[in-house]
Amino acid sequence: MLNKFKISIRTKITLGYIVIILCLLASVIILNNQISSLQKERNYIIKKDSTIHALTNRIEKHILDMESNQRGFVITGESSYLEPYNEAGENWESDFNELYQLLENTQQQKLNEIKTTIEHWITTSAEPSIKFKKENNTESLWEIYKVDIGRKDMEIVRNQFESLRSAVVATMQAKVNELDKRNSIVTLTLLGILVFISVVAIIIASGVSRSIVKTLTEVTRTIREIAASKSSQKGRIHVRTNDEINALAAATNELLDALERREWLQLNIAEIVTKYQGISGITKLAETFLSEIAQKTQSSLGAFYVRETTDNHIQFVKKAAFADAGDNVGIESFKLGQGLIGQCALEKKVLIYNDIPEDFRLIGTGLGKVPPKGIFIVPIIFENDVIAVVELATITSFNKLQQELVKQVIETFGLTINSVLGRMEIVRLLNESRAMTEELQAQSEELQTQSEELQMQTEELTMINDQLEERTKEAELKSRELEQAKKELEESAEQLLLNSKYKSEFLANMSHELRTPLNSILILSEMLAENSQNTLSEEEAEFAKVIHSSGEDLLALINDILDLSKVEAGKLDISFDEMNMSEVPVQIEQTFAPVATKQNLQFYISKDENVVDVFYTDEQRFQQILKNLLSNAFKFTKQGSVHLDIKQLGQEQLTNNMQDVSAYWLEITVSDTGIGIPKEKHQLIFESFQQADGATVRKYGGTGLGLSICKELAGLLGGWISLQSNEGQGSTFTLTIPSLPNGIEEQKRLELAIHEVGATNELEELIEKQLLETKDFSQQEVEVFQGKNILLVDDDYRNIYALKNALEKRGMNILVAKDGIECLDIMQVNDGIDLILMDIMMPNLDGYETMSIIRKQMKITDLPIIALTAKAMKNDRDKTIEAGASDYISKPLNLDQLVSVLRVWLVSKGS
Template identity: 40%
Template sequence: MGLRITADDPPAENSAVIGQRNEPPSGDADLRRLLAGLTSVRNGDFTTRLPVDGSGLVFDIAVVFNGMVDQLALFTSEVTRVASEVGTEGILGGQASVPSANGAWRDLTASVNSMASNLTGQVRSIAQIATAVAGGDLTRKIDADARGEILELKTTINAMVRSLRETTRANQDQDWLKTNLARFSALMQGRRDLEVVADLIMQELTPLVSAQHGAFFLAEETRSGTRLRMIGGYGCAVDGDPPRTFRLGQSLVGQAARAQRTIAVDDLPPGYVTISSGLGQAGPTSVLVLPIVVEEQVLGVIELAGFTPCTAIQRDFLDQLMESIGVNVYTILANARTDVLLAESQRLAAELQARSEELQIRQEELQISNAELEEKAALLATQKTDIEAKNLEIEQARQELEARAQQLATASRYKSEFLANMSHELRTPLNSLLILARMLAQNGERNLTPKQVEYADVIHSAGSDLLQLINDILDLSKVEAGKMDINCEPVQMRQLLDYLDATFRPLTAQKGLEFRVSADPALPAELFTDESRLRQVLCNLLSNAVKFTESGFVELRVELLDPSPAAAEGRVFGPALAFCVGDSGIGIADQHLETIFGAFQQADGTTSRKYGGTGLGLSISRDLAYLLGGRITAESEPYEGSVFTLQLPVVHPGIGDPGPDSGELSAFLLQQGFGPGSAAPYGKPADDEVLKGRKVLVVDDDARNAFAVTSILELHGMDVVCADNGREALDLLVRTGDIDAVLMDVMMPEMDGYAATAAIRADAAFTHLPIIAVTAKAMPGDRDKSLAAGATDHVTKPVDADELLDCIRRSIAGG
């Protein structure tokens, strides 16, 4: 049937089913219902339906219309759902499902799903990369296809990740560089043997930079010019092929030294050098030759070979490390030259002394000759002129002797001042090093690995060895200057022997030696002497015995002596003891028995000697024995052992002789305030409750020492405030007013410790404030000078933590 819609046709009403009216069906009515339905669909209403109760074309149009509306409703619902999930709810992965869609509807559905899928893939890819970056994974990037602003976002995020990855790698490289520079600096610190330093460097450096072969060449001056001799290696023998000594310009080693520039060679030919192990061997592909230069002076060369070239950060590390190695090698060489100069100075002093004695003898001979000439003056008038000339020579010799003596006194004074200043300069860094190393070794927070604790122990041990060497040199200076103080006290024999047994039994056990300690049953229970000096002498003798004994035994015998022979020599008074230290070691030849007691002397003093040491121990021990009123004797046979005997009086002769009877000795000690059950002068320790909550002012211009001391005090519950100098300390005291004690460094700028202590004492408010002087010079008279300035007590650097805490306890309790 034919249908026609005209402009005069009235619009159909919008309802659920168009045409459900009480009017008879007609063609115009069907058209109006169709128009109304189409209008509703155009306006977005997909609930409109046409009745399907007719037949023919109208029925077909209604079915098609209703199917179209259902299709549009389903498509709209699915598209709206997907858009809502993706755009509003943030749910990705949704797809529109319109199974009956065909043609353009199917293409439109596929486009919507493609859009949702692309957006899902892009967002999820960005999310995955963001999650990986947040977790520290900087190796990934966004690979999803994108265009427009999404492509710009993808490019920006990938660039950000790449920049972050490069920055992180650069930071890691710098951290690795700085950490290893610090580690090598600590490794070389305090070393004095170049061959040991070279070996340590090669053992640590070669694997660190992924090399498999390494050699350390030291520059030495010879008659034929500068030579580079190999003194340390990694993966290769120090002596053997190829040659281990080169001239300047010879081979790449000599060329690097001459040009003072690093030489790098990659793609080495086969057979250049062989790196081998127990499983095989192969040739390296790269060689790096680095000169060690300080102030345009070549000190050595390090050569490294490996299967892969060094990275840029490794090259930068090696360049900086060469400067640090150069400084340390230069310092070791300078120390060696200083030792030589010191020995030469002592030799010259000995020659001056011999010359002085020779001149004295000549003067005495000339005086005798002059007397004889005066008696024969009448007969030998013609010889008067000669005699006057000889007298003039004598006077000139005397003046020369006085001038030489003045020079010697000046040199001795300079040496004492030099040792005092060097003591301060060495003890100041040692103070913080020993304190912090000990705190690390104690691992109070339990955050260090056993290996790190072992490193701290090694650092503390090395620092302690250096401190002992400083103390030995200062003791020698004190003895030579006649200013060594002896502080006598009652010494319990049993405690002394137990201390020596506990100290040396582990050392002998470690070497597989038998250690024997025996004492005469008739020994007195105690003797009166300087315990610390006595321990110093005995520890030195026992240490030497352990050092020079490879197998067999080391023993300590204490015997009661008949005082008559020693008393005849004027060295021992009253009851006397003999401390005999014997061993089955290498022994000493007769011609060396006396020289070993000289300063810096050893039985084997060559540079290739098997046993190390400074040669100061026996010299100081002999002088200390003399100051204690005794002496040291030695008996030895080469390869059969030695016996060193320390003879001491039971009571030091400097305080009087109470007599040989042990009962009288005990009575004398009781009169002096000592004896069984007597208290130590300070009462030689209190609970930490004495320290907890106390406020201490630490005055020190060295931040390292202030940090180390502060760490110790805070561990014991103390509050710590710090000042850089004496003037700042005065200001803090006046402002704070609640300081319980002051730790005052002696040597500081602006106002030193002496002046600051005197200024504090000048204020009546601080008359009884405990002030503990801290000095690194440790020379004779320092303690008296500190006490005279107003200090309560005095300690020396490096500060022993227990000694410092005991000193603070005593000072606070006394104040």
Template identity: 45%
Template sequence: MKKGSDSRLWQNLRMGIRLKILLGYIFIIICTSISFILVNNQVASMQNDRNYVIQHDFEVRDETSRLEKYVIGMETEQRGYLLTGMESYLSAYEDNQVHWQESYSKLVRLISDNPEQLKNLASVRSLIEHWLNETAVPLMELKQAGKEGQIASFYKDDKGSVDMAQIREWLDAFRTKEKELTELRANQLDESNLILTNTIYGIILFVAIFSIVVALIISKSIVGTIMQINRTIARIASSQGMLSQRIHVHINDEMKDLAESTNQLLEKQEESRWLQERLTEIVTLLQGVTETNMMGQLFMNKIAEMMDAAYGVFYIRSMKGPKKQLTKLASFAAQGDSAAGELIEWGEGLVGQCALENRIFHLTEVPNGYISISSGLGASNPSSLLIAPVEYNNQVVAVIELASFQFFSPTQLELFQEILQSFGTTIHSVESRVEVERLLRESQVLTEELQTQAEELQTQQEELRITNEQLEEQIRYSDERTTELEIIKVELEEYAKQLKQGSQYKSEFLANMSHELRTPLNSMLILSQMLADNQEGRLSKDEQEYARVIHSSGRDLLVLINDILDLSKVEAGVLDIHIDGVLMPELAELIQTEFTPQAEHRKLSFEVVVDANVPQHVYTDGHRVQQIVKNLLANAFKFTHEGSVSLKMSLCERERVMLLLPKAGNAEVLAISVTDTGIGIPKDKHSLIFEAFQQADGTTNRKYGGTGLGLSISRELIQLLGGCLTLESKEGHGSTFTVYIPSLIPEHSDSQGAWREAAASQAARPVQVNHDSVMEKESGLAPAMPETSTFKGKRVLVVDDDVRNVFALTNALENEGMIVIVAHDGGECLEQLEKGMKVDLVLMDIMMPVMDGYEAMREIRKRAHYENLPIIALTAKAMKHDREICLEAGASDYISKPLHLNQLFSLMRVWLTN
């Protein structure tokens, strides 16, 4: 019993093809890894033996030679001393005496693993010590005692030469022995190398054999199963369409899944074939039928047989009367009139409701007494009831009701739905034939009537001829009017073209004027800021205040220039907007931070309120929304002497959105309200304040300054963003300006329809936000100066044809410890660079004579060694797409004039650091 359970468990264990292949590769990898480890260990062992032979044996030989040299040296120095008596020979003798002992000790350490050589080396030591004790030391003592005669007699015996000869003999024998050991180790290395080679070949053969065996086993398990499936499919294909055979697979992997999927496909094909045969029977049965009653009866008899139904009724749509009705056309096993109604209203009972809702009713629990199906032997209630509509061109043309003692199977229900899909066309075809026959009969009657009417038509044709002549006269008059309108259209198009060209000239003029105004303004702002900072402390407080006033006036002039440019761009239709996600809490915090000091200075209460229903992100142009809100708050603070100014952000109610922005569709609309307790605006001045250069008080001695551009620009920007602006104010009681801006979420584009086309057509183009101007407006007068260590000793090439700008920039940069090189046009810039001097950064003006900044930057980038040189483009023209043009020409970054030192230094620090 246990063995059978284990067998079933093994069969149920799933091992996929991928796992089989993976296991084979893992086995090969493991064998290869083991082989590599074994070979690596053997190679490491051989390497250690080789290093031992190379290092140890040669070191022993060298040290033996040094020992011999030191002993011979002692003998030589001793004789020199005996002959001359010079102390230098005695000193050299003593040094060699110390060295031979050190060399001997080192040899003992090197051959400590060889007792035989140690014994030979001990004999050499005994000979050396014997020579020292018996020859060298006594002779030295005799020399020191001045006994020359005894020295001569000592040499007659010549005992010292015998000792030295034996020392050389022993050392030669020692070296010869070491050489034999070296040859022995070399022979052992050769044997190890041969063993390693044979081992590698054996391992390779072993891995190859096992890899082939594993591959054969895995491929057999895969290919064998595939062949089995192919044989089974071939048998099915050769059985002349018999689909009852099935594939049986005993392995549990992807091949089993393939076999099961193939069996399911065969079952589906068998089922589909059965359905097609039944449909063919229905179509063949109803071919050539030209009478609706016969069609209905034939269909009911056949469908009841196919569905195993014991009862059935066929209702057809009735075209008589004003109401929609169903008329009983045919039945199967029905018991007279009591079994089914002859006429059923649309929506009456289950049959009428089926026609009304155009859906199938399938009842599997039929109540007792609902209907009785009888035969000659008895009667009984059905178990299942099916009521289904028949469609043609998405309209119900008939209803079929069937009842059965058994439950309808899924296959029968699918067959029933397939039949109903095409049966509507059959019904329509039969009804069309009946209607054609009826119309044919009526046409015969109408032909006779037409003959009578033909005579009347001849009379009417004469009347029509006269009418046509009148119409031709009217057409000639219309053609003349059309010609006149075409002439007027051409004149209007020419006028529109002139207006467009004039607008373009105006924009170009304002841009050039901006350049001419910003150029002197640039040097004025830089120098006035440097004076106001008073870093060297040379100015008095009054002079420093004068510089602040000059700088403030210049900034006011810059704001006016920017406002005029924005207004001209809006009027010319060239002001782009950039749609992106705006973080509302960040916008609120920015507004709170910027205007709180102004409120404290004017002793006003100021608060920013953001409703909880405001989303974190709103998709619009954040820069333009910020510009609008700042303009409104600036006006509020200007005209409020006491009380409060508040800013509120919320989502607009749907009813108000439909009233103010009906084209916004389902988009969320942000409502931003600025409320103040200031002087208020009279009712008759509500529309006037939105005009350019207009204020509620337009007299020359008005109390409040300003150009009146802020509200005009704000209104135009709001319209570009697809929103609107409302005003609630009463003179002496403050004002509330409310901006309604829709969130331009891309997913809502389909529902916004025409509103997106009208209000967001500009939003489809990318915007180039003049971030320089924005930073100048938001920055304070005295910026935090950059770290001097970043700029100390850096070389900056300033390219500008305006000496005022050059003077201002040179002073500002040199105050930070930078080395400034000046060029007055692009050609001079290239000459400076060609000299080979080191330049860390280039400040490039754009509008210059001879060679402008664009051409100069392109020429610089052509030099391979200046490809990565940081170039910051400076321009005062502020034309559309200036930034892209500068970057395409080779600029690393872009900044517009007038320059703000804090921003310029921040930008320079980034590029110098990089």
């Protein structure tokens, strides 16, 4: 019963520790009680001693207070001494009673003696002297102090208190000594408990270790005996304890069993392999293998099948049988999946059956026939194909060791079968080769005859080959000519690119040269048109307005030419971002409704409900196209109406190419009832500097650049513009563009350009700028500009003259520098400059370098610098800001814009 209950080594050790811990715990509890008791007694003694000392001191103090107050009354006669006297008399008696309870018998006797002495002092000295003092009986009072009994009583009281305290201290010391003895006893007890626990722990540890060592010694001895034994019968380890050593013994016994099984397997596998080595026939190999494997597995019946392939049909044919006189064991052949054995070959899995049906073939013996108890079907695999199948039957059952033997033998047996079949195939092919050699000798004679015929054909082919070589040379010559033409085309393309670059640079430089004088014209004409000092007549002021309006028209023409140049050079900055389509009708209505009212035209705007609210495109270029088309419509329409329709194309309206580009497409239509355009000029109007009315004397003005720019911008946005118009019947321009959140690639832009249809009219600005009305400067503006020092850096005297006059009228002091070097010289000697107007294109030292020196070398970072330039190409603003400019204004300058920018920066600097 005890052996069945498993107690592990860990449990044994743990139980030992538990016993030790319980002993320690019990000793700790006992010692804790003893120590707590000692501590309580010590605390009581200390508290009692301190209380007794306090009470004796208080009683002694009360008596002394009575004595001092009694003497004070006797000497002074003041009744105020009697109140503390009486109070001390009451208090010493209450403290006396409390002290009496704390003292022991002998100490109480001493305390009673003190009380008797105090009462004697009160009755013989204190009370009579107070009474005589109240009665003013000086003689009696003198008699009392002459004898001075009170002083003797007080000395006796002090001595008695000292004696009492000594007695209390002696008593307390005796109790402390007793506690010390008890403490020593507790200490000795603790040592005894520790010694006892140590002995118990040693005994337990010795017992546990003896138990473990004894068992391990037995296991070691048994293992050595097994190792020394040379017999086939191996011994086993037997352990009586039920712990880890028992588990170790069981694991060791299992290891020995496994070694025996492995030895048995290796021995039998070696015997079987040795038997079929050197066999060259598949039938003999099958018989030998089947006989050996049947004997090792105690099989009663067996059959061996080998795969054969005939006309791509696979079947397994019986090559050997075991334990059957008529050799009729098993069927003669089977196909994949036919019966259990066929299923085994199909699935490539070992099949073992123990529940055999009653009608299965009986196993014959000398005495009779018995049914089998187990069937074992094993596929033999070579290169992942079943090359043979073995089926075994037994009257008992196949144990795991026998099954493992069969499985290990067949792991390499497939290679042997394949080798035998290969050798047999080689012999067969050798025999066939001999027969074919004889046939080849006969055919060789026929081939000799055919060779002579082929020689004649070869000569003919040689002639044909020569002709082909001549044609190849001609083709190579043409190829070289094509290569040369290709190089010339590439050079022409490079020249065109270079010309385009020169053209762009020329337009940019021309823009600069035109904007510089135009800047002075616009500023001075605007100042003259304001006529702030009323020095011009109305006709002269009107002339100034005409000059200013013409200058703005010239600026618009320059901008159109520059935009077209940017588009053709591929330098126009297109930025795709979100655009709110719901705001477009409102913006267009605000811009063109006054124009329609002025020309007495009807203006209609419609937007379908299905149009998306958020559309991705370049809003600035989109608005530019839309305004150009509407300006044309109003320009060429004298009566009737102008329509703007915004629609979103449905999915059924999109072609495959359009669906590949974007899921959303807009169709914006601008139609009018104007003069119309002849069909033969539909393409012409989309070309630069072309108009439908192209005569020298034209009814409608304009340069013919507007529609060209619209066409190019539409392409950059990924869409196109189409035109439907007849002369005298109005025109309809349709802008079709996609929503492109990620922009448009160049290849997509080229594909979309194929869809462009028709041409459009030129665009010229119809909405003329209104001249600024003359106004007085507000007091706030005067305060901002008054007395400010502005450094104007420009090499053009016309700009200097115009800007200086315009800014001095607003109260500013203007300093002038003709180039960057002069600007730096002025700044070295003048630190009162509030703002710099910096031209960019200057000789000696341009604006970029000058600003860089001011910011980096001179370390002036808070001085506002406004860059003025006529260059308007891409990245100009970024370049000036990077060089150190605070802001950027393009020439020709708009005076109001310049004043606004100056106001912002001067106010910012002042704050």
